[in-house]
Amino acid sequence: GIQVEQSPPDLILQEGANSTLRCNFSDSVNNLQWFHQNPWGQLINLFYIPSGTKQNGRLSATTVATERYSLLYISSSQTTDSGVYFCAVTGNAGNMLTFGGGTRLMVKP
Amino acid sequence: EPEVTQTPSHQVTQMGQEVILRCVPISNHLYFYWYRQILGQKVEFLVSFYNNEISEKSEIFDDQFSVERPDGSNFTLKIRSTKLEDSAMYFCASSDLKTQYFGPGTRLLVL
Numbered sequence: 001g002i003q004v005e006q007s008p009p010d011l012i013l014q015e016g017a018n019s020t021l022r023c024n025f026s027d028s029v030n031n032l033q034w035f036h037q038n039p040w041g042q043l044i045n046l047f048y049i050p051s052g053t054k055q056n057g058r059l060s061a062t063t064v065a066t067e068r069y070s071l072l073y074i075s076s077s078q079t080t081d082s083g084v085y086f087c088a089v090t091g092n093a094g095n096m097l098t099f100g101g102g103t104r105l106m107v108k109p
Numbered sequence: 110e111p112e113v114t115q116t117p118s119h120q121v122t123q124m125g126q127e128v129i130l131r132c133v134p135i136s137n138h139l140y141f142y143w144y145r146q147i148l149g150q151k152v153e154f155l156v157s158f159y160n161n162e163i164s165e166k167s168e169i170f171d172d173q174f175s176v177e178r179p180d181g182s183n184f185t186l187k188i189r190s191t192k193l194e195d196s197a198m199y200f201c202a203s204s205d206l207k208t209q210y211f212g213p214g215t216r217l218l219v220l
Contacts, residue, residue, distance in 0.1 A: 033208065041198055043152070043211040086152065094165045095140060096154040097202075097209055 002027045002091040004100035012106045013077050021072040021103045023087030031090040032063050033097065034072050038083045046072070046085075077107045111135045113212035115201050121218045122191055130186045130215045132201030140204040141184045143176065144211075145169070145197040152200065158184065191219045 003026040013019055023032075034046040047054050047061040049070065054061055058077075063070040074081055084104050088097040114133045122128050134141050143155040156166045158176055173189045184203075188195055196219045201212040 031207065031209075035211070040213075041146075041216070042213050043200060045208060045210060048208040088152070094157070095204065095206075096142065096157055096165055096167070097144070097152075098154070099152040101151050 001093060002029070002089060002098050004087060004089055004098055006085075006087055006100035006103050008103060009101065010104045010106075012108065015077060015079060015107055015109050017077050017107075018073070018075045019077060019105070021074070021085050021087075021105075023070040023072070023100055025068050025070075025087075025089050027068070027091050029065065029068075029089040029091055031095075031097070032070055033088050034061055034070070035086045035088065036081075036083050037086060037102070043086070074105075077105075079107050079109055081105060082107050113201055113203055113210050115199075115212040115215050117215060118213065119216045119218075121220065124193055124219055125190050128188050128191055128217065130188075130199050130201075130217070132184045132186075132212055133182050134184055134201065134203030135205075135210060136182070138203035138205055138210075140164075140206060140209075141178070142202040142204070142209065143186045144200045144202065146200065146214075147194075147197045155186070191217075193219050195219050 005024045036044045051065045058075045060073045084102040086102045088099040141158040146152045156170045157164045175187045198214045202209045
């Protein structure tokens with residue numbers, strides 16, 4: 001099946017800093033979503049972005065489908081941005097999402 | 110904004126017992142899913158459901174698991190005889206064929 005790799009696995013930032021999280025995938029995708037898992041375990045939708053660029057406040061994402069990667073940008077990070085960020089994709093095999101291993105982000109005040 | 114809901118939020122059970130996890134998907138969605146996340150690990154797909162039948166399932170979804178849509182709103186996951194390794198967070202999701210929206214999860218602990 002499709003493989004999804006995320007980097008870095010862990011990231012520590014000072015409040016106010018910017019960061020870029022990367023998601024590489026091994027095959028063409030029909031769907032790509034970014035999630036934020038908060039400390040209570042909830043998976044919060046950030047973006048549905050199988051291609052192109054989207055922005056939502058301090059967050060933006062870009063997917064280059066032809067090169068099989070997606071980037072999530074966090075600008076002016078806040079302590080509430082802490083948690084785990086997951087990239088997940090659906091390939092040609094079906095509608096199920098395959099998740100990457102996540103990037104664990106800690107933003108320090 | 111419509112959201113997926115799940116009950117219970119936490120469940121503790123003894124090994125060998127049956128558990129039923131409940132979900133109410135977003136009302137106009139037609140595709141439903143169960144995923145699980147063992148503590149500290151990635152989220153794994155279990156099963157997808159469309160038009161009142163299973164459309165896809167993973168290797169994890171063996172004979173001890175079943176899903177049902179007993180009425181027009183609920184979507185359930187049953188584990189017939191729980192094992193210690195079934196301890197995990199179980200997420201329900203529903204989809205409009207594009208974005209999958211996840212519920213808050215049920216944290217299951219098998220003792």
